[in-house]
Amino acid sequence: MTADVLAAWNDGPAKARIVEFVEGVTREGGVDYVPPSERIAVFDNDGTLWCEKPMPIELGFILKRFVEMAEADESLREQQPWRAAREGDHAWLGGAITKHYAGDDSDVKVLMAGILQAFDGQSVDEYAEAAGAFLRGGKHPTLDRAFHACGYVPMIELLAYLEAHGFTNYIASGGDRDFMRPVTEEIYGIPSERVIGSSNALRYVEDEKGGTVTYAAAPDVFDDGPVKPVRIWSRIGKRPIFAGGNSNGDVPMLRYAGGSRPALRLLVLHDDDEREFAYTAGAEDALATAERDGMIVVSMRNDWGSIFE
Amino acid sequence: MTADVLAAWNDGPAKARIVEFVEGVTREGGVDYVPPSERIAVFDNDGTLWCEKPMPIELGFILKRFVEMAEADESLREQQPWRAAREGDHAWLGGAITKHYAGDDSDVKVLMAGILQAFDGQSVDEYAEAAGAFLRGGKHPTLDRAFHACGYVPMIELLAYLEAHGFTNYIASGGDRDFMRPVTEEIYGIPSERVIGSSNALRYVEDEKGGTVTYAAAPDVFDDGPVKPVRIWSRIGKRPIFAGGNSNGDVPMLRYAGGSRPALRLLVLHDDDEREFAYTAGAEDALATAERDGMIVVSMRNDWGSIFE
Numbered sequence: 001m002t003a004d005v006l007a008a009w010n011d012g013p014a015k016a017r018i019v020e021f022v023e024g025v026t027r028e029g030g031v032d033y034v035p036p037s038e039r040i041a042v043f044d045n046d047g048t049l050w051c052e053k054p055m056p057i058e059l060g061f062i063l064k065r066f067v068e069m070a071e072a073d074e075s076l077r078e079q080q081p082w083r084a085a086r087e088g089d090h091a092w093l094g095g096a097i098t099k100h101y102a103g104d105d106s107d108v109k110v111l112m113a114g115i116l117q118a119f120d121g122q123s124v125d126e127y128a129e130a131a132g133a134f135l136r137g138g139k140h141p142t143l144d145r146a147f148h149a150c151g152y153v154p155m156i157e158l159l160a161y162l163e164a165h166g167f168t169n170y171i172a173s174g175g176d177r178d179f180m181r182p183v184t185e186e187i188y189g190i191p192s193e194r195v196i197g198s199s200n201a202l203r204y205v206e207d208e209k210g211g212t213v214t215y216a217a218a219p220d221v222f223d224d225g226p227v228k229p230v231r232i233w234s235r236i237g238k239r240p241i242f243a244g245g246n247s248n249g250d251v252p253m254l255r256y257a258g259g260s261r262p263a264l265r266l267l268v269l270h271d272d273d274e275r276e277f278a279y280t281a282g283a284e285d286a287l288a289t290a291e292r293d294g295m296i297v298v299s300m301r302n303d304w305g306s307i308f309e
Numbered sequence: 310m311t312a313d314v315l316a317a318w319n320d321g322p323a324k325a326r327i328v329e330f331v332e333g334v335t336r337e338g339g340v341d342y343v344p345p346s347e348r349i350a351v352f353d354n355d356g357t358l359w360c361e362k363p364m365p366i367e368l369g370f371i372l373k374r375f376v377e378m379a380e381a382d383e384s385l386r387e388q389q390p391w392r393a394a395r396e397g398d399h400a401w402l403g404g405a406i407t408k409h410y411a412g413d414d415s416d417v418k419v420l421m422a423g424i425l426q427a428f429d430g431q432s433v434d435e436y437a438e439a440a441g442a443f444l445r446g447g448k449h450p451t452l453d454r455a456f457h458a459c460g461y462v463p464m465i466e467l468l469a470y471l472e473a474h475g476f477t478n479y480i481a482s483g484g485d486r487d488f489m490r491p492v493t494e495e496i497y498g499i500p501s502e503r504v505i506g507s508s509n510a511l512r513y514v515e516d517e518k519g520g521t522v523t524y525a526a527a528p529d530v531f532d533d534g535p536v537k538p539v540r541i542w543s544r545i546g547k548r549p550i551f552a553g554g555n556s557n558g559d560v561p562m563l564r565y566a567g568g569s570r571p572a573l574r575l576l577v578l579h580d581d582d583e584r585e586f587a588y589t590a591g592a593e594d595a596l597a598t599a600e601r602d603g604m605i606v607v608s609m610r611n612d613w614g615s616i617f618e
Contacts, residue, residue, distance in 0.1 A: 211565050256519050
């Protein structure tokens, strides 16, 4: 296996550093050698592995559910977040996330309360079926492609390249864990047990078929910022040596990679408004940290020959 | 591969049902066939995979820490749980667990509060090192063997047998996740990322080396009873088809296995006071459920030719 598998990456410093790092940690007897069981790689999902604009894909799924709820219950129509969902007010919704990354959680809290209500009592199996159907059947609002095809080809190649070199890849996302799980194996080759992310609280409800796990109307984990390294340890029990992210919420995860070992930390920079989107809102701290700590900043415009399949 | 790998199991109904089940779910084209990615097996640890009497192995580790704390701070010596630790009052300590399984959590709460205090501020790396040293160096109080050799050989054989047939094994224990992790790969062939269990709260503390994950003096998850299926879903995202346990706290996990699929549920019965211990305290509901639902009850005395290596 050679670096040819990274065919969608342009030759340049980003690709060269990835290949150099992987060759270093896999060279038996070399000073940087890391045994396969310790080759843990963690990746944010929204904006790192797949597209997150004009709003996170998961939001589209939630909006669809909000619209259904507002159709069924008139009293919800003048309240946020149902009003924004019904009126297609993407600015309010996208703004909630941007404000969160800038440190203002007021709108995100209103949104979260709505989400808790939206899935209260649903079983994990029902939710997985609905999420899978949405991701396989739905289309991105502006990119003229299925949600399912919104993964970045260079990152999918990177995942395969790492796996071929004995790495074990995990998703460590701020997004909802159970929303991604139905498709992560197909899109990224990452099975459900290696998806870490946010979740509502769950409860076990006894029944005649051995019981059902269902969502409760309470938050459990919002897997962002300093929570990411905590959740990575909780789930894996090892410190990663490779981490990829794109926003301020990924900074602790990126910094956590390595410890006393060599590590590669990679930040995806959205600077291609022709093929994808150009934005740095919510990534200001991450870009400053990347420069200060010598992380790789991947320019979508310059480093990626193609973005989508 | 044949059933010969279950060499420490006596021929009898328990062994026969295990082999019959595994052959059924692995027979391609058969009515009970389950693809490898769905062959998930979950096992409790204390009393199911290794010895839990006269008290759980983890308690010995905690007591050692309590004694150190009481030596350093005189004010702790007259308080529980430090007093019991210092005086070697195993009855109080073992009783806390037995009372928990009988529905009375008063002493277990006192114990838990002490445990939170005992590891407050310790990093996960320091804790893992201390737990690993204790398990490798310490000796069981009555069985004349290292803690590390307190795993049940027939269960270790069963794990290997399942793995050889495409199963993925997980530990889903009420015990502390991070206490087990340093040795589960060596003893059971189960790596840290497949250990589910209880945990204190963790926090990420920034430092010059990329940050450290440390324990906070707050509970996070007590992974027992109805919490077990919830945590199994959270970690794996799949419903197991094989589950093994030994106490009332395992009943929801045992019942959860299978769902619409065939499943094997196994309960270890401690009825061998010559080679191990004989007790059913804390397993009354589990035994009643096993009989009602047709789970396999494994008699240590009759079904196991040998217990320890």
